[in-house]
Amino acid sequence: MPALPASKAPSPQRRRLSPADRERDIVAGAVAFFAEFGFDGATRDLAQRLGITQPLLYRYFPGKDALLDRVYQEVYQSRWQSEWETAIADRSIPIEERLKRFYRAYAAVIQTYEWVRLFMFAGLKGLDFNSRYLAFLRARLFERMVIEIRAANGLDETAPVSEEEIELIWSLHAGIFYIGVRKFIYGMPIPADPEADIDVKVNAFLNGAPAAFASVIDRAKPARRKVAARK
Template sequence: MPQPPRRLDPQARREQIIAAAVGYFAEVGFGGTTRDLARRIGITQALLYRYFASKAELVEAVFERVFLDRLSPRWADEIRDRSQPLEARLRRFYRQYATAIFTYEWMRIFMWAGLAGEALNRRYLSRVGDSLLVLLREEIVAAGPYRTPDMEEMWALHGSIVYIGIRRFIYQLPTPTDDGPVVDRSVERFLTGLRR
């Protein structure tokens, strides 16, 4: 039997539930039940529903924590910083992005959400495309001597880097211990292919 829940202040309890939900959904996917989640936390399902009115509301909190909170507001300014060479900016961005998303929870929840048909992935990818890839593309055009990549090419670069994390956390295959050089080579190959 689970122990009676310790008394926590509301913010601490909410954080406890979100943190546990992140780990739980990463492990079992979105088919997991709030009843099982509550049991794992050691609280009642009724207490969980005091903080989140529905499973959908809890999933939204997980989405914000795992995906949106990892998108740094600094990235846009760093990408636009034309005092730095374009290749250095792309390398820095993708090294930081890889560090932010290469976690068990991010990769697994992203895959589970896609398999479950959740709109979370589409919302996240839309945000990445509209706020980051479009900006990267604009900087490539401004930097010259590159041809203008289409968005499919931008997604191909992005996907090649994300795939390192997929191999590591989904397929559990060996990957480099230092992602930086792999990221750098991906960016270099991409820009070489765009040279006029």
């Protein structure tokens, strides 16, 4: 008796999703895909990974640039919490504690596989993710931090924020971000207790930054007096 032909395994069916859910599914898949392969990854490969056709992907995002912009919004804009800005300015709490609380919460957002790798890939690819986000940080966080550190140390809050002060803030911020680079780019060990590491970094920064801020403000006073005299 001849053997019966083997039955074919049923092909997986595409999930039926609402348009809003389908868009969220595409964005989440794109974040994971580009974090793994970089921004040279092809949209046809992304569509295949998502189990959809490329034309369907383009129905939601008319081109790769539009998709990348949505990835930026998802990873960098939507995860920022405006409450952090309010907390940094809350002078009822010592500045040391404010910075520690902020960076503990912020590190939980940025020290992730997707956040770190997308940021690094964007820089290598020449995308504007980095410049957009860093400008955002300066306007929403760094200048505010300078003023609050000045206030906590009896320094002039009205003097213009200088590039030297911003660079000092960068030194703290970059040190915390670099923990994620060590883990997700270099595959190197990181501190066993991330919050304790943040506390040490903040303490070290605040032990030196106020004196450096005071020096910068003092050096700028003659130039400000000359400008005021000309008015």
